[in-house]
Each structure stands twice: as C-alpha cells, then as structure tokens.
Amino acid sequence: MFSTTQPDPAPITRQLRAMFGSRLLLAAIHELAVFDTLSAEPLSLADLRQQLNLAERPAMVLFPALCAMQLLEYDIHNRLTLTALGRYLVQDQEPNLTGYTGLEKDDPGVLHMAQLLRNDGPLEAPAGISFVKEGDGPSPMDDPKSARKFTLGLAGRARLLAPLVAANLPTQPGHLLDVAGGTGYYTYEWLLLNPTATATLFDRPAVLTVAAELLDDWAQSGRPGADTVRERVTFQPGDMLTDPLPPTDLLLAGSLFHDWPTDTCQALARRFAAALRSDGDIWVHDTFLNDTLDGSLAATDYSAQLFWVTKGRCYSRAEHHRWFTDAGLIPLPDVIPTLLDYGLIHARKA
Numbered sequence: 001m002f003s004t005t006q007p008d009p010a011p012i013t014r015q016l017r018a019m020f021g022s023r024l025l026l027a028a029i030h031e032l033a034v035f036d037t038l039s040a041e042p043l044s045l046a047d048l049r050q051q052l053n054l055a056e057r058p059a060m061v062l063f064p065a066l067c068a069m070q071l072l073e074y075d076i077h078n079r080l081t082l083t084a085l086g087r088y089l090v091q092d093q094e095p096n097l098t099g100y101t102g103l104e105k106d107d108p109g110v111l112h113m114a115q116l117l118r119n120d121g122p123l124e125a126p127a128g129i130s131f132v133k134e135g136d137g138p139s140p141m142d143d144p145k146s147a148r149k150f151t152l153g154l155a156g157r158a159r160l161l162a163p164l165v166a167a168n169l170p171t172q173p174g175h176l177l178d179v180a181g182g183t184g185y186y187t188y189e190w191l192l193l194n195p196t197a198t199a200t201l202f203d204r205p206a207v208l209t210v211a212a213e214l215l216d217d218w219a220q221s222g223r224p225g226a227d228t229v230r231e232r233v234t235f236q237p238g239d240m241l242t243d244p245l246p247p248t249d250l251l252l253a254g255s256l257f258h259d260w261p262t263d264t265c266q267a268l269a270r271r272f273a274a275a276l277r278s279d280g281d282i283w284v285h286d287t288f289l290n291d292t293l294d295g296s297l298a299a300t301d302y303s304a305q306l307f308w309v310t311k312g313r314c315y316s317r318a319e320h321h322r323w324f325t326d327a328g329l330i331p332l333p334d335v336i337p338t339l340l341d342y343g344l345i346h347a348r349k350a
C-alpha cells in the first residue's frame, strides 16, 4: 500500500506519455502545417479545424496540447494564435527550427500520429480497440489472453491509487457500483474501509475472471477485515452501454470516460444517473484537462496517449459537469487530487 513518505510516481508516467506529445508536435509542424496556417492570421477553433480538415476529437487533443506546450494561445477574441515561441515553427520566419525538428519528421510514430489525426483514430482495428467493448465488434477485453494482459497492465496503477480513492469516497453502509472496474482494487479497498457495505464489480466476463483471481490474493494479505470482502462483492459481467445496471448509492467511474467519444460519455452519464438512488453520488477518478482547454501538459500528453489507443481522450471537469447536468445530476465543485496527475470529482442525484 502507498505510504505518504513515498514519492508520487507522476514523473514516470509523465515521461511515458511525453512520447505521445512529441509525436503530436512533430505531426502538427510537418504533416498538418498548423504553425504555417496560423502565421497568416489568428483563427477560431472552428475555422482552424475547417482549414486543417480535423474532426472534433483530434482537434481537442491537438490544440490543448499545443497551448500547454506554450506554442499557441487564445487571444482576446477567443481565436487561436501563435505565441512568440510558436513563431519559431513557421517555415517563412528566419531563423526557425523546422529544419531541425524535421530531422525527426519521418519517425514512424509521427507519421502514425498524423494519420490518426486525419482519420480521427484508426480506420481499421480488426482485433478491436484497447479497453473498449462496443456493439458486436471484437474487443481485446473479450479475448481471455488480451483481457488478462490489459487488466494486469493496469494492476500496479490500481494498487497504488485504490487506497487513496477509497479513503476519499464516502464512508457508508450502502452499495458501491464500480462500473468497468477492471482489477477491482478500488472496490476491495473501499469495502475494507466500510465493513457492512456491499459492492458490484461490473466489467466484461474475461476481465472479471482476472479480477476474481486478484481478489483471492488480495484477501489473503492478512489486513484486518480483508477476508470479509469476497462475500460482499458481486461480480457482474455485462455491457455497460446496453445492459441494465444495478441500483446503487455510489457509482465509481475510474479511468472510464476517457476511453470514449463525447456522445458515448453523454449516454453513459445518463445511464449512470438512472442507476443512482436519490442522494447517491457518481465519482469520477481521472486526469482532467483545464477548463480553459490549454493544459496541463501532463493531461494533454495523457490525452494524446488515449487518442492513440482508445476511442476517447482526456476531458475537462467542465465537460464532465455538462454531461452530469444534462443527466439531471448536480455537479459538486471540489476536486480531490490523488496521485499520477489523477483526481476525483463527483456529482449528486437530488
């Protein structure tokens, strides 16, 4: 379990994700000509998107990232404009750095990022997209081998973050629904702190097989009360996009919305709101873009990574709040930081 005397490992995940930010930057300079386009005049986000022929998701990944890198900014008319730093990336400006950055422009990761930006993600993904199960298409989360690989890949992160998330969720005897709960560690830690509470871990069947094995190990840790957790968890296999969700007092959506496009997030918010009992809370544990959509760099690099491997991106707190308000929930203002650039936000059913 994480101890407060240990460092936040965020520098490690920031470095991991910086690779995706670098690819975005080089694709923006050498494939999409973002800086040459803006050198003519500042443009609204809509006009810039139109000139570059970018769909909404790639635009919401790329432009917050270039702002976070301090290469673009919004002017007083809410148009995107080059900063003094960004002008070094205009080919007609002397001197400029495009020859130097161009030494890396044919890197396969850069070329692939440019293709994703133009297509809004992979045109074809015959084996499905990581962490996503939608409709009748194949999903790595339904193949026992890849479901195990992806679920175990998240296990270390979950073990680190789960005790902090659990300690910040309400203490109560009610029911927790951990939707798309993966390893289940967030549920197990919360049940340990709430000895009469119950929980449902909802995910794909192949993921829940792995989660049950992890619980068997976790329950034998010798921590007081850990042996009572197994009998208080229901493992419910299903599709959160279409299957009925059990009624609940608390609903946890951890690293969930960021795998999905905006319209799916809106639909999920409505489904989750319907599952909550009155006075129930939805809690989101994720990394959030600034509400001004210009950072943080840690969040925009993560967004670029998610853009590469999922159907989603990072969203701002304000974007979450809009989905919750549309779903009839009342967003609460607090943000509780955990670790690794993650935080908790929540909304209540009246």
Ligand SMILES: C[S@@+](CC[C@H](N)C(=O)[O-])C[C@H]1O[C@@H](n2cnc3c(N)ncnc32)[C@H](O)[C@@H]1O
Pocket: 131, 132, 133, 134, 141, 154, 158, 179, 180, 181, 182, 183, 202, 203, 204, 207, 238, 239, 240, 241, 253, 254, 255, 256, 259
């Ligand atoms: C990024 S993981 C997050 C896991 C966990 N909440 C955490 O924070 O570690 C996303 C999870 O969503 C699950 N998932 C994807 N599509 C789903 C669907 N349609 N119904 C239920 N679960 C789904 C995946 O199997 C995966 O476990």
